[in-house]
Amino acid sequence: MKNIEEYKEKVNYALKNFLNNKLSKDSRYSEEIKELIENVAEFNMRGGKRIRPILIIFAYKCFKDEEHKIIDASICIELMQAYLLIHDDIIDNSDLRRGKPAMHKIYEKKFGKHFGLSMGILAGDLCNHYMYDSIIETKFSDTEKLNAISYVNWTANREIYGQSLDILPGFEEIKEEDILKIYELKTATYTSQGPIYIGCALADAPKDKIEKMQKYAYNIGIAFQLQDDLNGVFSKEEEIGKPVDSDIKEGKKTLLIAKTLELCSKQEKSFILSKYGRQEISEADIKEIRKIIKKSGAFDYCKNRFYEFIENGKNEIINLQLKEDGKKFLIELADYVKNLF
Numbered sequence: 001m002k003n004i005e006e007y008k009e010k011v012n013y014a015l016k017n018f019l020n021n022k023l024s025k026d027s028r029y030s031e032e033i034k035e036l037i038e039n040v041a042e043f044n045m046r047g048g049k050r051i052r053p054i055l056i057i058f059a060y061k062c063f064k065d066e067e068h069k070i071i072d073a074s075i076c077i078e079l080m081q082a083y084l085l086i087h088d089d090i091i092d093n094s095d096l097r098r099g100k101p102a103m104h105k106i107y108e109k110k111f112g113k114h115f116g117l118s119m120g121i122l123a124g125d126l127c128n129h130y131m132y133d134s135i136i137e138t139k140f141s142d143t144e145k146l147n148a149i150s151y152v153n154w155t156a157n158r159e160i161y162g163q164s165l166d167i168l169p170g171f172e173e174i175k176e177e178d179i180l181k182i183y184e185l186k187t188a189t190y191t192s193q194g195p196i197y198i199g200c201a202l203a204d205a206p207k208d209k210i211e212k213m214q215k216y217a218y219n220i221g222i223a224f225q226l227q228d229d230l231n232g233v234f235s236k237e238e239e240i241g242k243p244v245d246s247d248i249k250e251g252k253k254t255l256l257i258a259k260t261l262e263l264c265s266k267q268e269k270s271f272i273l274s275k276y277g278r279q280e281i282s283e284a285d286i287k288e289i290r291k292i293i294k295k296s297g298a299f300d301y302c303k304n305r306f307y308e309f310i311e312n313g314k315n316e317i318i319n320l321q322l323k324e325d326g327k328k329f330l331i332e333l334a335d336y337v338k339n340l341f
Helices: 002-029 031-044 051-061 068-074 076-092 103-111 113-136 142-167 176-202 207-234 246-250 255-263 266-275 283-296 298-318 324-339
Strands: none
Touching (some): 002 031, 002 068, 002 076, 002 113, 002 324, 031 076, 031 103, 031 113, 051 076, 051 324, 068 076, 068 176, 076 103, 076 142, 113 142, 176 207, 207 246, 207 255, 207 283, 207 324, 255 266, 255 283, 283 298
């Protein structure tokens, strides 16, 4: 998508400029605070597709043509993502993020594990507060800012609810509807639903159209998580920027594993339950789990569900009366997510 690369550069410029301003203003407090802001800036600028802020921009462009203000506001969702990812890496005990050390691992090297965890929490918190600053410092009206911030809070609250459900122990009897609820709260909310709400709020869009666009957002968000789960088990580390065995070692509650447990033999189920979620699992056992996933039909089932959610999302947006530039992008985005698999 041409728009993805073009707007990715614009978002990166706005994000880098925002973080540089924070560094220039606040590094005067101490060298340690300067280092903290530098680490937060480095973490945010590691890359990523920037789909979430671009979605804010084009949700806005579904109703208004100008874009100079919305690009600056759109970085709020990247700062939210950084805050969530930094904390998520602590929860999951992950060493890597986008191919580089997780935030808590950067600090762990200096004064040990507890210090690393403490600074990781603080770095995530800082990104959270920067998220609000990125909206407050724009030139939107106070009403538009307040409405956008209310949706930012809606997004963060639901993501935390989803994360809470996700880390609860036990996945032996979990059903598809339970997994989809976690996907909705934890992923769809801040991948697509939140960005669309924020962009629409800043455009002062009619509420009836915002709600209709949410059906599109839900489907694309669920598809995005399904794609992430499938790639997280069957892709290569250099392609996704984290170990490909991490979901298995962490015992992630995914539709892929839930469907495998439903479809596989009793012996295979017993094997998976004895190995899944264990940090010390061997490479041979991981390969066997992958084999069972494919053999059971769970992989193909999830792949087909992925394509189903993509098409459902496109169908929700096609007949809506929106500005052409924004509407065209939303349809193309569905195809872009489809091709990520």
